[in-house]
Amino acid sequence: MAATSATTFSIGSTASAGSKVSQVTQSKAFSINFNPKNYLRSFCGLKAVNSVICESESSFFGTESSIALNRSYSTKAQKHTDRSYRYVQPRASYKVAILGAGGGIGQPLALLIKMSPLVSALNLYDIANVKGVAADLSHCNTPSQVADFTGASELANCLKDVNVVVIPAGVPRKPGMTRDDLFNINANIVKTLVEAVADNCPDAFIHIISNPVNSTVPIAAEVLKQKGVYDPKKLFGVTTLDVVRANTFVAQKKNLKLIDVDVPVIGGHAGITILPLLSKTKPAVTFTDEEVEELTVRIQNAGTEVVEAKAGAGSATLSMAYAAARFVESSLRALDGDSDVYECSYIQSELTELPFFASRIKLGKNGVEAVISSELQGLTEYEQKALDALKPELKASIEKGVAFVQKQPVTA
């Protein structure tokens, strides 16, 4: 990506003030130069502001989708027919499957992915009937073909040749519950679905949304290991919503433009294991101690805020679909060769002594290309204490997930 400003900073072993990138694959660290403007743009996810004004090239709300929509009610549409048809052609042909597509997250997520010019096939799977959802979506005049798959007997077909599998299948919280209270039901759902992924599309990127993410990702890893197809670079716990919330809350608090704010969120995805690194906010922002405490607690409890507001009708669905769509878009861009894709995600990690940990990562064609280790350096005292405090809980959740699969080995 070309630099547009004179101010550049570098990440890598040669950097003095920038971020350090460590290779997941354990090959030696490398350095990259890029400018802060692009750096921030790559964290904008669905690029809300840019995409609404149709500047983005590969956003779900980018040029192609917008032109496709605009054509429907433009009085001059006819004059532009040829040009518009050229634009609505898919720009890439990736196949995405959503498992749990009929649910509160699955449906809006399917709509957002249907708008992507990078997707040629969108497979919807659920144990409940998804025929109606697929029929409904298939009327949208965007490039991808939608197909429905209902029940276990159709799961293998749903997964054939898929590049990205997104898993929001499972039960959501009700008021008074923790995410860990969902373990007994969701552990088995994730285990069964990932077994099918291992059998049918072992090379796919796997995005786990089902809670408790701190345990369901280790469950998925253990299943893939037992199946002999585990690639730690392609298994992701989706923690994008924590980043989206942190960005939103900080922007609101500090009166900043939403599009400009980027807060890395590390650790895991439950209560105190969610740790926003406010000191690493870009652009640099100064917070009082009270603001740090208030923002950190709000970000950690944001899921519960929604659960309580929905009063028994489930947990975050729309913001989660938005966040998951952002992570899918980032994955597709990386698969498509974009070399400037960064997200936070909960992955197998060597960043701390814990085997799974959420942090900023660089995504590439083969999944996790690098882990940004520098964001864990120079933490404030508050952040360091919070990091130390989250480790026992996260460790226990990881061990619970691993033990679950070891007690009930996968079917060959």
Ligand SMILES: NC(=O)C1=CN([C@@H]2O[C@H](COP(=O)(O)OP(=O)(O)OC[C@H]3O[C@@H](n4cnc5c(N)ncnc54)[C@H](O)[C@@H]3O)[C@@H](O)[C@H]2O)C=CC1
């Ligand atoms: N990672 C994150 O940041 C977030 C995670 N979540 C989690 O996402 C999960 C889904 O939430 P919602 O969509 O609101 O729930 P929902 O109940 O509305 O939808 C779940 C869907 O999964 C389907 N399902 C259940 N068992 C299945 C199976 N074995 N195979 C295929 N589909 C199956 C159901 O039929 C339903 O359509 C929950 O576990 C929730 O806690 C929710 C918000 C944020």
Ligand SMILES: O=C([O-])CC(=O)C(=O)O
């Ligand atoms: O809070 C929940 O149960 C759902 C969730 O993970 C979130 O909204 O972050």
